Amino acid sequence: MMRVVQSKLIKETVKKLCLKANIELRGDMLAALKRARAVEKNLKARRILDIIIDNALIARKKKMAICQDTGMVVVYFDIGQDVMIKGNIDKAINEGVREAYKEGYFRKSIVKGPFSRKNTDTNLPSVIYTKIVPGNKISITVIIKGFGCENASRTKMFMPTESPAAVEDFVVDVVKETGSKACPPVYIGVGIGGTLDKAVSLSKEAVLRKIGSHSEIPHVAKMEKSILRKINKLNIGPMGAGGKATALGVSILTYPTHIAGLPVAVNISCHATRNARKTI
Amino acid sequence: MKIVNLPLRKSEIKKLKPGQEVLLNGPVLTARDAAHKRLVETLKLKKKLPVSIKDETIYYTGPTPARAGQVIGSCGPTTSARMDAFTPALLKNGLLGMIGKGERSEEIISAIKRSGAVYFVTIGGAGAYLSEKVISSKVIAYKDLGTEAIRRLILKDFPAIVA
Structure with missing residues (x-):
């Protein structure tokens, strides 16, 4: 039995993931920073770690980008072989990214050509990798990669x-x-x-x-x-x-x-x- | 922690020590890759710059857009080494200070020393935190460059380390 998934759900999911990733630092990263702070003896390094930890908390509280380099978006899109998607997948993913970058007040850092250097003003396109996997689910992973x-x-x-x-x-x-x-x-x-x-x-x-x-x-x-x-x-x-x-x-x-x-x-x-x- | 008031003066720069932690207060300009390229091309053509850089401090940043009611979005430093190719020409035209992140080439370090200027590093990736240390922001040149436009920022207790 094929499971039908509307492309709108994909767009909404990508959007939410982009907003979350840019604003909320990964829990394991934050914990690792805190562990590093606890054992650090160098005072200057400690003060910087304090600011980095503080930064993550400010970003979450104010719903701001953790870092101004809100990156190029890399999307891993693993589609279960029993899923049928209604609509255009690439368009749904990119639209999700576009909306997140507008509504999240994230920086648009993508230029149209490596030599023309003209900003696309949407942070598009993203880099998308699709993979067919067993099952009837879709796993979407968004990576925000600063340069x-x-x-x-x-x-x-x-x-x-x-x-x-x-x-x-x-x-x-x-x-x-x-x-x-x-x-x-x-x-x-x-x-x-x-x-x-x-x-x-x-x-x-x-x-x-x-x-x-x-x-x-x-x-x-x-x-x-x-x-x-x-x-x-x-x-x-x-x-x-x-x-x-x-x-x-x-x-x-x-x-x-x-x-x-x-x-x-x-x-x-x-x-x-x-x-x-x-x-x- | 030592307070450094901007605009910088050469006599003040002489008192700074490498590795010293400071808080910066006062006006800076922002510029990164594209703006640097344009500034230096303008100088090569012997044309007038859209903004004087004499005695100025340039902060290498491209902020995220500000929400309503915010002064500026996230605004941490970008990698300074990418500006190395353009820095000597700006130093010749009176640039006194630079704020960014990361090491610079030996050549640039000597050029900075020779012209009595100073390079500060601040905390990369702490864009949200640093946004709270900016009390005013206005685009003053190259508006078409968007995030890479030249802005006038006023800093208040902005943490940095003398590099």
């Missing part, structure tokens, strides 16, 4: 014979190189394996995982902990003030890959890691 940290992200195609230690060093170097530009304390998503695009995609999905949780694969979990330890010894700290809180978490997702390769993608996500998900 301070997006610009800091990197990929590298390693030789297949390269050691896990070399991959760890690469991730640490990416963070070191970007310093305080990406708004630390950051959450780091790493995608390892697949093809170039698959690794990047995994690195994006990685930060959707609850911060502080670890991979179910023991050697990957070990790697996450080791990278986090190394990063937090860099003494970059919140906005470059020094201290231990350079990263709040590292999340690695892996995928089978080719005998000739080892793609690695590092997605830096700032302390205002914003996303929201709903299943309809």
Whole structure:
């Protein structure tokens, strides 16, 4: 039996998710910031963490954007194979984004062409990934990606014979190189394996995982902990003030890959890691 | 915490120490990528700038729109390094202060020192908090750039660190 879903429901859901993600900091991110504040000894770093935590509370109270860079919207749209959607899906998603950015008083940051640089004034288009999955439900995930940290992200195609230690060093170097530009304390998503695009995609999905949780694969979990330890010894700290809180978490997702390769993608996500998900 | 009054004076800048936490009070201009590009192109053509930057402080930000009754929307700093290519020309024309986030190139750090100017960092991603430290905002040039237009802001106890 096919389940019929009206495109209007999709539009409304995307809109609500964009509003929520931009205004309410993820509960696990806020908790991680508070934990970092509690153990931080560097006074300057502490004061900055206090402001960052305060900022999240002000944004929620005043229904304001947590950060003025309300990003480019990335939408993961997982459609159950037993769902039939009435209406145009892309149009419904984009319309939801457009309405949220107008009603939420969010910044419109998208330019029509990479060289023409003319603002579309709607924050459209968004980047949409659709996937067909079993079942009769639709899962919608909205990621709000600011470009301070997006610009800091990197990929590298390693030789297949390269050691896990070399991959760890690469991730640490990416963070070191970007310093305080990406708004630390950051959450780091790493995608390892697949093809170039698959690794990047995994690195994006990685930060959707609850911060502080670890991979179910023991050697990957070990790697996450080791990278986090190394990063937090860099003494970059919140906005470059020094201290231990350079990263709040590292999340690695892996995928089978080719005998000739080892793609690695590092997605830096700032302390205002914003996303929201709903299943309809 | 040390209060720094704007507009800046070179004699005051000399007293600031790197890493020092300060509160900024007074007028600044906002400008980011597109406005910087235009300002510098105008200078190259030896034309007059739409707003004088002599002794000014530029805050690298592109705010969200203000709701009714609000002075300004979220207005945290953007990455300063992207302005590095344009900064020397502005320093030559009297720019004294910059507010943004993140490290700058060695070349720009020396140029800032040479001209007796100063670079402050403030808290990236704290746009809602910082909006409460702005008491007035008005677009004064390049209105067509929208969020990237040049605004005149008046800051009140705006937290920053001497970089």
